Amino acid sequence: MTTARYLVTGGAGFIGSHITVALLKKGESVRVFDNFETGRRSNLKAFEGLPGNVEVIEADLRNLAAVREAVQGVEVVYHEGALASVPRSVADPIKSLEVNVNGTQHVLVAARDAGVRRVVFACSSSVYGDTPTLPKREDMTPTPMSPYAIHKLTSEQLCGVFTRIYGLETVALRYFNVFGPRQDPKSEYAAVIPRFLTALLQQQRPIVFGDGEQTRDFTYIDNVVQANLLAAAAEAANGEAMNIGCGERISLNEVLRIAFDLIGVNTGIDYREPRTGDVRDSLADISKAQHLLHYEPTIKFQEGLAATLAALRSGIE
Ligand SMILES: NC(=O)c1ccc[n+]([C@@H]2O[C@H](COP(=O)([O-])OP(=O)(O)OC[C@H]3O[C@@H](n4cnc5c(N)ncnc54)[C@H](O)[C@@H]3O)[C@@H](O)[C@H]2O)c1
Numbered sequence: 001m002t003t004a005r006y007l008v009t010g011g012a013g014f015i016g017s018h019i020t021v022a023l024l025k026k027g028e029s030v031r032v033f034d035n036f037e038t039g040r041r042s043n044l045k046a047f048e049g050l051p052g053n054v055e056v057i058e059a060d061l062r063n064l065a066a067v068r069e070a071v072q073g074v075e076v077v078y079h080e081g082a083l084a085s086v087p088r089s090v091a092d093p094i095k096s097l098e099v100n101v102n103g104t105q106h107v108l109v110a111a112r113d114a115g116v117r118r119v120v121f122a123c124s125s126s127v128y129g130d131t132p133t134l135p136k137r138e139d140m141t142p143t144p145m146s147p148y149a150i151h152k153l154t155s156e157q158l159c160g161v162f163t164r165i166y167g168l169e170t171v172a173l174r175y176f177n178v179f180g181p182r183q184d185p186k187s188e189y190a191a192v193i194p195r196f197l198t199a200l201l202q203q204q205r206p207i208v209f210g211d212g213e214q215t216r217d218f219t220y221i222d223n224v225v226q227a228n229l230l231a232a233a234a235e236a237a238n239g240e241a242m243n244i245g246c247g248e249r250i251s252l253n254e255v256l257r258i259a260f261d262l263i264g265v266n267t268g269i270d271y272r273e274p275r276t277g278d279v280r281d282s283l284a285d286i287s288k289a290q291h292l293l294h295y296e297p298t299i300k301f302q303e304g305l306a307a308t309l310a311a312l313r314s315g316i317e
Contacts, residue, residue: 002055004031007074010081012039014183022225024052033070035060061103068110076232077119079107085189089148100151108162118169120231125176127153135285163239171231176245176284180221181311205267210274212253215281217245220304223297230293237292245284246297
């Protein structure tokens with residue numbers, strides 16, 4: 001193993017690969033830990049030709065010994081590795097718990113024992129569940145509606161407990177519907193934006209579960225990367241959990257209207273029955289991250305959608 005200042009678990013995945021690229025662009029040394037369950041080898045191409053050094057370890061978060069080895073000499077862990085899907089957790093709650101909760105606890109124990117300074121954890125807006133109050137604030141009582149949401153909330157709370165009882169610095173970022181280039185459009189559990197764009201580029205009718213009036217605070221990947229880099233350093237954020245979104249909500253029907261315009265097609269929409277565990281509306285109050293991290297989303301929805309579309313079209317995907 002070479003030396004590395006940063007470890008990115010899930011670094012072959014969508015968000016992890018973007019964090020890795022941002023670190024490499026700054027000339028940093030990064031170790032990527034991934035079992036390629038949902039991450040893609042093609043995502044590793046994004047690391048080529050950048051100034052920093054990267055080493056890829058193919059291993060499983062459920063293997064504590066492998067995680068212990070991966071954190072050696074590391075200052076900051078970005079823990080993105082997970083089975084990142086509500087419907088996947090509904091289909092297989094046991095595996096979701098093993099990867100998402102036990103995997104996180106392995107990262108925390110290994111980080112504590114190896115003297116890692118800080119772990120930044122990828123949590124999720126799904127912890128809020130279907131409470132009618134908008135925007136979602138961190139002081140609201142979470143009401144998770146799926147195994148995935150429970151696993152993310154449990155992991156976030158483990159982070160806080162590790163800070164309090166062992167002094168390991170942690171920050172949990174509750175991401176709100178992240179989208180951007182390299183998000184997998186093909187998986188059975190693909191997120192809506194890559195699914196929609198891919199369908200439209202193939203002149204197919206996109207599938208919407210429900211009436212399409214459900215809303216989300218769609219957050220372009222660059223904003224999430226910015227939040228992660230800030231979270232590694234911000235002293236006041238230690239032991240805290242905070243929302244990372246854009247503070248704007250958009251319905252799925254509106255997303256499709258904008259996408260129809262950008263692409264210049266109108267395929268119509270294939271509406272299906274709503275899915276179990278999905279929440280109706282989601283919107284982040286981002287004032288805590290603004291205050292503690294000085295986070296400020298710089299790329300708004302439409303610009304992010306155009307960039308995602310351009311990446312899909314240019315065959316980077
Ligand atoms: N994309 C979003 O909108 C969103 C929203 C909220 C939270 N998150 C969280 O952000 C993180 C990254 O999500 P993403 O969208 O990039 O998903 P992704 O599936 O692209 O990335 C997850 C990565 O983790 C890896 N992984 C899965 N199981 C593993 C295991 N047992 N051992 C090692 N690696 C394993 C996968 O191969 C993949 O590369 C996840 O923790 C997810 O829960 C994502």
